[in-house]
Amino acid sequence: MGNLIELMKKEKATIEKYLDLYLESLHIQGVLHDAMKYSLSAGGKRIRPFLAIAVSQLLGKSRELVMPYACALEFIHTFSLIHDDLPALDNDDLRRGKPSNHKVFGEDIAILAGDALNSDAFSVLFEFGEGNFQKGGRFFARAVGGRGIGIGQTKDCTIPESERTVEVLDDINYYKTAMLLIAATAGAAAWLDASDEKIAALDEYGRHIGLAFQITDDILDVTSTPEELGKGVGVDAMLHKATYPALIGIEKSREVAARHVDLAVKSLEVFEKNDWRDALGDVATYILNRSN
């Protein structure tokens, strides 16, 4: 696990170099560029690009080939955070300890910057990518639009707390979070022309770490300090939100998350054991044990 932290830190530096390179290569003008850059360079763990890179290495493919796809995932993730924070949606003033995009640039520019990051994720694929557009693109686009993040957010906006069972939470979490992690793993494999068996295994892996990630998020809201988390805590409870801990308690939530992590690790058995398979296994464990 110490290795994973080191590895993620090293890859994060490379990923951020490429994120910047791709954004600047698009030559976007003025305040729109600034608003896109503000959120794109706001940090975070860059877990989605990291996963795509790890998959490329697991498959023995070139890092160059996966980099546009990996960074396009982060464009999408950033877009979804900007729109998620808007007054009409979650109305969050803070993101990663900094003022959210619309607090700095205004609601109009924040909407447009999110839109542009959404579209320009595809620009990054088309301008800089050389992978399997149709196969990889399908995973990618499916994770983003009305069959992915879009329907996840919609369900999260519209399903009343009183109707939320753990099954409903899993359904929301699948669309809102797991699908983009599936795009980062199975989708990256499809982009790199992997076999259907390997794509399917990584689909399983992505789904399980996605569900584990959201359950852990719910738990952290109860157990963390604001300093650890970089955002407000206890918010869910204050809003009487039907979270995993609220529905089945913290201990049972931890058990469910741990089971997802076990299944994620198990799904990797189709690959030969090597450092990158271990790294992906460690990511799953890291999700479970993270403190922010």
Place this chain on the structure above:
Amino acid sequence: MGNLIELMKKEKATIEKYLDLYLESLHIQGVLHDAMKYSLSAGGKRIRPFLAIAVSQLLGKSRELVMPYACALEFIHTFSLIHDDLPALDNDDLRRGKPSNHKVFGEDIAILAGDALNSDAFSVLFEFGEGNFQKGGRFFARAVGGRGIGIGQTKDCTIPESERTVEVLDDINYYKTAMLLIAATAGAAAWLDASDEKIAALDEYGRHIGLAFQITDDILDVTSTPEELGKGVGVDAMLHKATYPALIGIEKSREVAARHVDLAVKSLEVFEKNDWRDALGDVATYILNRSN
């Protein structure tokens, strides 16, 4: 011209059948589907898909090959209208004589429905398309994101009326309107593997009809009745907007628009004269003479 109206009407029916087919094939759930469908089926002239189909026929390519690309353009156009109407942007309650998306579904769902139409335009390309992804996709994505509609909208939001010369208006209109028409013409040709010479000619054509279209829009705001236009008129003048007629008068504006139309028609000379070249020429003239 009588022919063009008939032709556009016939193609509109086909386009709307495919728009519906593609949307339903994505199996998007619940209110998100409904909000996407509401705006996607709200009518309009479907000029962008029509142009892409006309280009496919001009190039002697199959209609099937261009249809996903043509409909993806309309997904994008619809997304841009939904977000354009939002309270934080133009704050329009009406669109094509009907309540705008956020008036029916609320601001949250309208943002998400626009986002999904943006992403799922690419889903349509990847799921149903068989064209030249890299070459056609580049035109397409460029027209949508921070190098196209996005920067056009941003400039329109941020450049003060007092700084707007006709050159500034042309710059805004190029990004906000012409780029997607270039995607509908030059981009469709690239998707269909046309020669660079033909792509360049259609790029010229798209640019000129785009600029003519926006100038005519400004003129119609002064000269139409609300019944003709299907939306409020005189709005620009009421808001003391620096439009073409406000800056150089109606007559001179008409002359500039007519010059763009002439240049659009001239750019088609690289193609052999046939019915579809005539149709594209007629589209340019139609833009100039339209009443809504």
